[in-house]
Amino acid sequence: MSVLLRVENLNAGYVQKDQRIIAARDINLEVAQGEFLGLAGESGCGKTTLAYAITGLLERPGEVFSGRVEFNGEDLLSKSPQEMRQIRWKEMSIVMQASMNVLNPVMRVRHQFYDMMRAHLGHNDTQHYDSRVLEMFRMVGIAPEYLDAYPHQLSGGMKQRVVIAMALALRPKLVILDEPTTALDVVIQRSILQQIDKLRRELGFSIIMITHDLSLLVEIADSIAVMYAGSIVERAAAEELYNEPLHPYTYGLMNSFPPLVGRRKRMHGIPGHPPDLSGLGPGCSFAPRCPRVIKGLCEIAAPPLEEVTPNRYAACQLYRDAGSRTTG
Amino acid sequence: MRYFVRRIGFLLFTAWAALTINFILPHMMPGNPAQVMLAKFQGRLSPQALSALTEAFGLNMDKSLFMQYIDYWKRIFTGDFGISLTYYPSRVIDVLAESVPWTIGLVGCATIIAFTLGTLLGIFSAWRRNSALADALVPVALFFNSIPYFWLSLLFLYLFAYYLGWFPLAGGYNIYTMATGFALLPSIIHHGVLPLSTIVITALGGWMLTMRNNMISVRADDYVAFAHAKGLPDREIKYRYAARNAILPSITGFSMSLGFVIGGSLLTEVVFSYPGLGYILYQAVTSLDYPLMQAIFLFISLGVLIANFFTDMIYALLDPRVRDGGV
Numbered sequence: 001m002s003v004l005l006r007v008e009n010l011n012a013g014y015v016q017k018d019q020r021i022i023a024a025r026d027i028n029l030e031v032a033q034g035e036f037l038g039l040a041g042e043s044g045c046g047k048t049t050l051a052y053a054i055t056g057l058l059e060r061p062g063e064v065f066s067g068r069v070e071f072n073g074e075d076l077l078s079k080s081p082q083e084m085r086q087i088r089w090k091e092m093s094i095v096m097q098a099s100m101n102v103l104n105p106v107m108r109v110r111h112q113f114y115d116m117m118r119a120h121l122g123h124n125d126t127q128h129y130d131s132r133v134l135e136m137f138r139m140v141g142i143a144p145e146y147l148d149a150y151p152h153q154l155s156g157g158m159k160q161r162v163v164i165a166m167a168l169a170l171r172p173k174l175v176i177l178d179e180p181t182t183a184l185d186v187v188i189q190r191s192i193l194q195q196i197d198k199l200r201r202e203l204g205f206s207i208i209m210i211t212h213d214l215s216l217l218v219e220i221a222d223s224i225a226v227m228y229a230g231s232i233v234e235r236a237a238a239e240e241l242y243n244e245p246l247h248p249y250t251y252g253l254m255n256s257f258p259p260l261v262g263r264r265k266r267m268h269g270i271p272g273h274p275p276d277l278s279g280l281g282p283g284c285s286f287a288p289r290c291p292r293v294i295k296g297l298c299e300i301a302a303p304p305l306e307e308v309t310p311n312r313y314a315a316c317q318l319y320r321d322a323g324s325r326t327t328g
Numbered sequence: 329m330r331y332f333v334r335r336i337g338f339l340l341f342t343a344w345a346a347l348t349i350n351f352i353l354p355h356m357m358p359g360n361p362a363q364v365m366l367a368k369f370q371g372r373l374s375p376q377a378l379s380a381l382t383e384a385f386g387l388n389m390d391k392s393l394f395m396q397y398i399d400y401w402k403r404i405f406t407g408d409f410g411i412s413l414t415y416y417p418s419r420v421i422d423v424l425a426e427s428v429p430w431t432i433g434l435v436g437c438a439t440i441i442a443f444t445l446g447t448l449l450g451i452f453s454a455w456r457r458n459s460a461l462a463d464a465l466v467p468v469a470l471f472f473n474s475i476p477y478f479w480l481s482l483l484f485l486y487l488f489a490y491y492l493g494w495f496p497l498a499g500g501y502n503i504y505t506m507a508t509g510f511a512l513l514p515s516i517i518h519h520g521v522l523p524l525s526t527i528v529i530t531a532l533g534g535w536m537l538t539m540r541n542n543m544i545s546v547r548a549d550d551y552v553a554f555a556h557a558k559g560l561p562d563r564e565i566k567y568r569y570a571a572r573n574a575i576l577p578s579i580t581g582f583s584m585s586l587g588f589v590i591g592g593s594l595l596t597e598v599v600f601s602y603p604g605l606g607y608i609l610y611q612a613v614t615s616l617d618y619p620l621m622q623a624i625f626l627f628i629s630l631g632v633l634i635a636n637f638f639t640d641m642i643y644a645l646l647d648p649r650v651r652d653g654g655v
Contacts, residue, residue: 057557088559102554104569116558150648
């Protein structure tokens with residue numbers, strides 16, 4: 001499968017009083033066509049910053065400091081805001097964290113589809129719009145009469161599905177879902193995710209799904225990247241990650257959520273809190289919370305993300321020797 | 329529809345309450361307008377004339393309060409508000425009919441211009457936040473907003489009318505011309521520029537700051553961020569998403585001030601001797617002209633109530649959530 005999105009050494013974050021706070025550090029990612037990539041991590045670990053940096057939505061004080069984002073063979077960071085506007089939604093769409101509130105409260109749903117289509121399709125053929133919107137409504141399971149509803153007349157789950165329908169309406173190549181279902185109850189959550197996944201198989205677009213719920217990703221994603229304190233600490237195929245988490249943080253995360261299938265397990269969680277991104281030391285940022293910390297090494301040297309076994313990446317001193325052997 | 333009926337009902341009820349209070353208040357005040365009138369004419373009125381006046385003013389103390397109340401309502405519906413003391417022997421209704429158009433013309437125009445201009449500036453200033461010009465507008469707006477409007481009127485009158493002589497010193501139109509109708513318009517505009525601009529300048533800042541604040545908070549709302557994500561043109565986001573939602577609270581303030589248009593900008597009209605309702609009210613108060621005062625207060629309260637009613641209607645038109653009775 002060909003690579004759709006390639007992120008290389010991306011550094012993005014926020015400028016505060018001339019000080020740079022890097023919220024996404026040295027990010028390297030690849031998303032293949034049709035792939036479902038899960039991006040997991042605790043709140044405040046830079047997942048959303050990364051998503052916004054990729055889509056060019058990072059606004060002041062947010063900024064992309066360095067690195068490269070290649071999408072569909074094009075360098076996105078060198079594009080003008082105007083060009084990004086064209087790409088956004090037509091080629092890549094994003095379902096935002098607060099999708100309960102992303103619809104304009106004073107506009108009918110129909111017109112919120114129309115303005116987006118008018119901006120990207122360059123014509124004003126409302127009949128064509130309607131047929132496309134209704135097709136999307138069918139896909140996400142919303143009755144056509146809600147086309148003329150105002151957002152407040154829809155339930156939370158319906159709003160969510162309207163937004164997802166919007167994200168798919170122009171058949172983008174990449175859909176970024178930023179905690180798309182956090183505000184919903186578990187039953188609706190599952191049905192929406194299953195619908196999205198079904199659509200992905202039918203339409204062949206790629207998905208990056210951002211969530212703190214690793215157990216959910218393990219079930220539906222192809223591959224998973226785990227972020228901690230702005231860096232990707234582990235990257236692997238979903239199944240491998242589930243079977244054998246390498247990084248101690250991933251291990252901790254896996255044990256923080258009850259598995260949806262299988263035997264009952266005792267929950268552990270991770271003691272402590274994620275560090276403040278503005279005051280990171282030279283060592284591994286997880287070291288203070290790590291149960292397998294190597295004293296005298298982890299606090300001093302931050303390990304890079306390296307291939308541990310073929311197609312399995314981890315940023316941890318525990319695997320450094322193995323890593324240099326396979327790559328070197 | 330239910331919303332509409334409810335609002336109509338509310339309007340009728342508040343109008344009834346306001347008019348009743350308007351009836352009770354003068355009766356609780358000491359003195360009798362007819363006696364004031366008598367004093368004014370210093371004994372040149374016979375007792376017969378006095379009782380005729382009392383009758384004309386509708387202050388016949390022989391009738392029970394309830395009967396007076398009935399009479400009061402009768403007079404409201406027939407437009408008979410008695411005879412003015414100040415403009416004796418003109419009927420109050422005629423005095424009002426002459427002055428109301430001036431006030432509505434002057435203060436109405438000024439309010440609409442100030443609101444439109446201020447809101448547009450507020451949109452600009454919020455959207456271009458952090459740029460030098462947009463941020464400089466804030467202290468400037470605060471400055472003009474803090475200037476007392478009558479003081480600015482005096483200043484303008486001295487500078488532009490007296491010292492430079494660009495504009496007339498007083499009045500609403502050139503009284504020495506034979507022109508009528510539309511031929512009078514240039515003269516009316518010439519007389520209106522100064523009072524209008526003082527009201528606009530002092531009111532503008534408030535509208536701007538309100539809109540700017542609303543707009544800045546709406547800008548941070550999720551649907552504006554989502555509109556950016558959808559790749560909409562900046563202009564469309566600015567007006568159809570941000571400003572469209574930010575203007576809702578301003579609309580309330582705007583219709584409220586439209587209601588107070590009837591009351592006029594009293595001091596402006598006094599300074600410029602503008603023949604509007606504010607000036608008349610001032611005259612009425614200084615000469616204890618109760619019938620005139622009562623009628624003016626009545627029109628002011630009705631103006632506010634009707635403006636409130638239209639606010640509700642406009643709000644329902646602009647915000648679907650209100651229409652559904654949700655908010």
